[in-house]
Amino acid sequence: MADRWIAIVDDDPSVLKALARLLRSRAFHVRTFESARRFLAALDDFWPSCLILDLQMPEMTGIELQQHMRSNGIDIPVIIFTAHDDASARSRCEALRPVAFLSKPLQSDELFDAIGRAIDVSKPSPFPGRR
Numbered sequence: 001m002a003d004r005w006i007a008i009v010d011d012d013p014s015v016l017k018a019l020a021r022l023l024r025s026r027a028f029h030v031r032t033f034e035s036a037r038r039f040l041a042a043l044d045d046f047w048p049s050c051l052i053l054d055l056q057m058p059e060m061t062g063i064e065l066q067q068h069m070r071s072n073g074i075d076i077p078v079i080i081f082t083a084h085d086d087a088s089a090r091s092r093c094e095a096l097r098p099v100a101f102l103s104k105p106l107q108s109d110e111l112f113d114a115i116g117r118a119i120d121v122s123k124p125s126p127f128p129g130r131r
Contacts, residue, residue, distance in 0.1 A: 004028065004029065004048075004049035004119050004122070005028075005029045005030070005031060005046070005048045005049055006029065006030050006031075006048055006050045006051075006052060006115065007031050007033060007042075007050070007051045007052070007076075008023075008031070008032045008033070008053075009032075009033045009034075009035070009036055009038075009039045009051065009052070009053050009054060009057070009062075010034075010053075010054040010057070011034055011035060011054065011057045012054070015054070016032040016033075016034070019032075019106075020032050022111075023115075026112065028115075031046060031048070035057065035058075035059060035060070036059065036060035036061075036062075036064070036065040037059065039051075039065070040065075040068070043074065047076070048076055049076075049077070049119050049122040050076070050078075050079065050099075050118035050122060051076050051078045051079070052078075052079045052111075053066070053078055053079065053080055053081070054080075054081060054082065055080055055082035055084065055089060056082060056084055062080055062082075063089075063092050066078055066080075066098070070096065076122070077119075077121050078096075078098040078099060078118075079098060079099050079100045079111070079114045079118060080098045080100070080101045081101075081102040081106055082101075082104060083103070083104040099117050099118040099121070102114065
């Protein structure tokens, strides 16, 4: 699994740093993005096997990003995480069929289990030569 890339999108730099460090400790390749728009812009030359996505972000929320991806045929397995685990948000997210919906603080065993499931269903990049 070490050749698989994981993208993390969260507006909190400390969360990005901590998650990236945790994933790299397990030999995953990681790219972090401070916003959904930066992540989308990077898809021109980067295709992750899995996207770990914060639910609450300014400009474009995790739900809005998932909806955008779905409507544009971007098929990347998503793991949603949030500090605001309410029934309404969970219901809206689950309608978009993420691999997992996790609450902060993240438990590493739950996260790695979700990553394993996401990578199992991951499809290769539609762009030849990209990972």
